[in-house]
Amino acid sequence: MDRLARPLLVLGLLALLALAGDARARTSEVAVAQAHAARDASAVAAYRAGDWSAARAEWTALLAAEPRAAGPERARLLGNLGNVAFREGRVLESVGWFTAALRHAPRDTGLWANLEHARRVAKLEPADRGDLRATLRRLLGAFTPAEARLLALGGLALLAAGLSFEALRGGRSGRRAALAGAALALALAAPWIHGAWTALDAPALIVAEARTAVRSEPRESAAVVAEGPAGAEVELVDALPGWAKVRLADATEGWIPEPAVFALAR
Amino acid sequence: MPTCVEASRTERAVRRVAPRSLARAAALALALLAPAAAAQKAPSVSARVDPMTVKLGATAALVVVVENAQGGEIPSLPSVDGLRLGPVGSPALASFTEIVNGRVSSQVSLTWRIGVQPQRAGEFLIPPFAVRADGRELTTPELRLLAAEDFRGDELGILEIEAPREVFQGEPFTIEIRVGMETGIQGRLNRYDLALPWLGQLGGLVELGDVAVPAARSAGKILLNARAELEVESLGTRQVGPANFYVLRARKRFVATRPGTLTFPASHFEFGYRSGGFARLVGGSTEDFSYFKRASEFALVVKPIPEAGRPLDWSGAVGRFEAAAIPDRRDVVAGDSIKLTVEWTGEGNLEFFDAPDLARLEAFAPFQVYGTTERRTASRRAVTYDLAPLDAATSEIPPVPLVVFDTTAGRYATVETRPIPIRVRPLAGATGLPDLSPTSTTTPDLRDIRTRPAHDGEPPAPSGGALLVGGAATLAGWLALRAHVRRRGDPAAPLARARRRARRDLERALRAARTPEEQVRAVHAFLAARSGETPEAWAGRDPVQWARAADAPRLRADVALDLRALLARLDAAIWGGASDTGRVDAREVLTLADRVAAGGL
Numbered sequence: 001m002d003r004l005a006r007p008l009l010v011l012g013l014l015a016l017l018a019l020a021g022d023a024r025a026r027t028s029e030v031a032v033a034q035a036h037a038a039r040d041a042s043a044v045a046a047y048r049a050g051d052w053s054a055a056r057a058e059w060t061a062l063l064a065a066e067p068r069a070a071g072p073e074r075a076r077l078l079g080n081l082g083n084v085a086f087r088e089g090r091v092l093e094s095v096g097w098f099t100a101a102l103r104h105a106p107r108d109t110g111l112w113a114n115l116e117h118a119r120r121v122a123k124l125e126p127a128d129r130g131d132l133r134a135t136l137r138r139l140l141g142a143f144t145p146a147e148a149r150l151l152a153l154g155g156l157a158l159l160a161a162g163l164s165f166e167a168l169r170g171g172r173s174g175r176r177a178a179l180a181g182a183a184l185a186l187a188l189a190a191p192w193i194h195g196a197w198t199a200l201d202a203p204a205l206i207v208a209e210a211r212t213a214v215r216s217e218p219r220e221s222a223a224v225v226a227e228g229p230a231g232a233e234v235e236l237v238d239a240l241p242g243w244a245k246v247r248l249a250d251a252t253e254g255w256i257p258e259p260a261v262f263a264l265a266r
Numbered sequence: 267m268p269t270c271v272e273a274s275r276t277e278r279a280v281r282r283v284a285p286r287s288l289a290r291a292a293a294l295a296l297a298l299l300a301p302a303a304a305a306q307k308a309p310s311v312s313a314r315v316d317p318m319t320v321k322l323g324a325t326a327a328l329v330v331v332v333e334n335a336q337g338g339e340i341p342s343l344p345s346v347d348g349l350r351l352g353p354v355g356s357p358a359l360a361s362f363t364e365i366v367n368g369r370v371s372s373q374v375s376l377t378w379r380i381g382v383q384p385q386r387a388g389e390f391l392i393p394p395f396a397v398r399a400d401g402r403e404l405t406t407p408e409l410r411l412l413a414a415e416d417f418r419g420d421e422l423g424i425l426e427i428e429a430p431r432e433v434f435q436g437e438p439f440t441i442e443i444r445v446g447m448e449t450g451i452q453g454r455l456n457r458y459d460l461a462l463p464w465l466g467q468l469g470g471l472v473e474l475g476d477v478a479v480p481a482a483r484s485a486g487k488i489l490l491n492a493r494a495e496l497e498v499e500s501l502g503t504r505q506v507g508p509a510n511f512y513v514l515r516a517r518k519r520f521v522a523t524r525p526g527t528l529t530f531p532a533s534h535f536e537f538g539y540r541s542g543g544f545a546r547l548v549g550g551s552t553e554d555f556s557y558f559k560r561a562s563e564f565a566l567v568v569k570p571i572p573e574a575g576r577p578l579d580w581s582g583a584v585g586r587f588e589a590a591a592i593p594d595r596r597d598v599v600a601g602d603s604i605k606l607t608v609e610w611t612g613e614g615n616l617e618f619f620d621a622p623d624l625a626r627l628e629a630f631a632p633f634q635v636y637g638t639t640e641r642r643t644a645s646r647r648a649v650t651y652d653l654a655p656l657d658a659a660t661s662e663i664p665p666v667p668l669v670v671f672d673t674t675a676g677r678y679a680t681v682e683t684r685p686i687p688i689r690v691r692p693l694a695g696a697t698g699l700p701d702l703s704p705t706s707t708t709t710p711d712l713r714d715i716r717t718r719p720a721h722d723g724e725p726p727a728p729s730g731g732a733l734l735v736g737g738a739a740t741l742a743g744w745l746a747l748r749a750h751v752r753r754r755g756d757p758a759a760p761l762a763r764a765r766r767r768a769r770r771d772l773e774r775a776l777r778a779a780r781t782p783e784e785q786v787r788a789v790h791a792f793l794a795a796r797s798g799e800t801p802e803a804w805a806g807r808d809p810v811q812w813a814r815a816a817d818a819p820r821l822r823a824d825v826a827l828d829l830r831a832l833l834a835r836l837d838a839a840i841w842g843g844a845s846d847t848g849r850v851d852a853r854e855v856l857t858l859a860d861r862v863a864a865g866g867l
Contacts, residue, residue, distance in 0.1 A: 037719065044717045072720035080715040110713045117712055146727040153728055156736050163744035167751055171758030196730065
């Protein structure tokens with residue numbers, strides 16, 4: 001009995017310590033959520049009052065508070081910052097904010113409407129031109145990366161089921177089941193494959209009004225090797241104070257002034 | 267008057283049908299009897315003008331005959347000044363076959379009849395021209411034709427063509443043609459043929475149609491260019507010198523489509539008597555006669571519409587116009603419809619110009635224009651506008667302007683209707699017509715910010731690496747499982763499929779079984795499918811001994827014992843004379859079958 005009592009006592013103490021730690025963590029989470037809500041309310045009030053800079057500062061701070069958070073809440077904050085930029089008259093920047101927000105909530109119709117409106121005001125082509133290619137791209141891009149991976153997992157399960165049937169039963173029906181499983185898996189994995197194939201490491205948008213000179217080196221006197229049109233999507237390769245090195249769609253690399261580029265991974 | 271047309275039709279029909287049908291029959295006979303005989307003779311050509319002397323205005327025939335040929339063509343006709351030749355039609359095929367003392371001889375010929383009409387008096391030489399026959403090129407001899415003035419026709423007939431000397435491009439004009447014949451011979455005439463060689467042949471001249479003849483003054487129809495019919499109007503008798511003439515008139519409207527000079531060649535009016543019926547078939551009668559009256563060639567100058575001073579709103583109207591406007595009512599309530607009929611009359615292209623669009627005229631801003639309807643004739647253009655005054659302040663319908671090119675003055679002018687006073691009463695209890703302008707009061711804008719935090723987070727999802735590993739593991743697992751399963755044989759083989767199906771088949775057989783014997787057969791079939799044997803192998807077999815016989819037990823001992831007991835009960839039911847009441851409960855059999863399958867069989 002004594003031999004059993006000591007380990008049980010140790011286990012009980014450990015359990016109590018774990019519960020206490022969990023309670024402290026929960027208390028901390030609640031406090032953070034309350035601070036978050038207060039800051040958000042302050043930003044909304046500033047926006048309603050027309051104090052765009054205050055609203056921008058609050059929502060930017062909220063974004064910075066949880067840099068790894070993703071999903072609808074992050075999309076909401078980015079979208080609201082897009083509204084702020086639009087009201088401030090920085091229409092191209094608002095295009096960047098809405099594009100960034102859609103990366104977290106790609107099926108959000110409100111964000112799409114705001115993006116298309118901002119692009120129209122900025123005299124850019126629509127983000128969704130409505131042709132077959134654009135529709136296909138929008139269909140494949142209608143999922144966040146996590147959703148796309150979940151879909152791919154579902155496809156993998158169907159593939160496993162089809163292959164198991166084929167292994168156990170064989171014959172024509174088995175082959176059909178395996179093929180159907182493979183086709184379904186491919187279809188369900190298509191968004192993930194498309195995302196992995198087309199995603200840039202550090203996507204960005206050129207938000208300068210006129211065509212931006214892409215220079216060979218980060219100085220004003222360097223040769224212009226290309227021109228980046230407003231609204232063009234580029235990839236950020238490097239950065240120096242005041243300058244950003246970008247890779248254009250045709251793989252040309254060069255330096256542009258840092259304010260002319262808007263990072264989309266936010 | 268219509269008699270001459272009837273006679274002419276009969277002639278044409280006879281000429282068209284008789285020679286062709288005879289020629290075809292002859293050609294068929296020739297082909298059947300002696301095709302070789304004809305082929306051996308060389309083709310030859312001959313030509314003549316029939317008659318060799320004609321009156322000016324008459325048409326002679328250039329007859330070209332090719333002997334001993336099955337096919338041929340005349341590529342082109344020579345050009346002779348003052349002579350109209352052609353067109354060249356298809357040749358008539360004629361054949362002749364005779365049999366003398368048993369020998370067959372045949373002859374085939376092709377005949378063209380080409381119209382020749384002199385345009386002036388004098389002697390004409392038609393130079394030799396080429397004829398192709400059965401691949402060979404033959405040449406006709408030189409031919410002569412004498413054309414003489416028909417002085418008698420000049421005395422007995424009238425042909426006057428009245429046309430303007432100058433017109434503007436696009437301006438419709440009328441050509442009046444008057445024909446007449448001396449009243450003393452009028453009763454002996456039955457043929458009237460007006461030859462207008464320029465009709466339909468001059469580029470840049472478009473025929474708009476005939477001016478309608480009032481029914482009361484219609485004198486019937488005469489032939490036009492030997493093919494068509496032309497309705498003529500009687501103008502009564504006219505005295506020219508000592509003679510009286512019965513005069514007919516036809517008027518045709520034209521429009522010149524491009525500037526330049528149009529030259530109309532000489533025209534002729536043929537009048538006379540031509541016998542019909544049998545007399546015509548045998549070559550005519552001695553009573554036949556024709557006279558020709560000639561009208562000289564004339565020219566028409568088509569002037570271009572000037573570019574200088576052309577208003578931007580020129581409607582394309584050319585001519586002399588007058589305009590009048592008539593509303594269907596003049597006392598209306600605001601918004602009520604007024605049908606305003608604007609009518610343009612005069613000499614000009616009334617059918618072709620674009621009527622003014624009142625909706626585009628500033629003067630008609632106080633009106634809503636709902637639409638138009640149009641009626642077009644050669645002498646009148648009527649457009650009915652459906653207007654509605656928008657408010658009670660409107661007091662008149664403004665003039666409707668039409669920019670025309672006045673051919674009399676030679677400049678552009680505006681033809682207007684008179685302003686029409688109207689009374690517009692306010693609409694009781696209304697604020698006016700709704701604004702139909704396309705401008706919208708809405709303005710697109712951003713959607714508002716979102717004030718409620720979103721609580722849904724990202725769903726938990728595997729990483730991309732985990733997905734890749736999972737995919738690889740799935741493929742590996744499939745290969746391993748496949749290899750393992752096939753170590754015991756192909757799962758799709760008939761025996762394996764029967765083994766999997768055995769339980770289902772047993773259940774179905776037991777449901778259908780009515781006697782213990784049928785139940786035994788069902789059980790034996792189940793055991794055979796599971797063991798890969800025939801059902802007969804299980805007849806009389808002891809399951810316990812069978813299970814022990816192999817190196818490894820095929821069946822668990824307890825299951826084998828129960829199976830033996832079941833089979834014994836069924837045998838007893840069969841051989842003990844039991845009726846269907848001796849059957850074993852199907853559920854019991856199925857339970858045992860499940861144990862058998864789970865027990866290793």
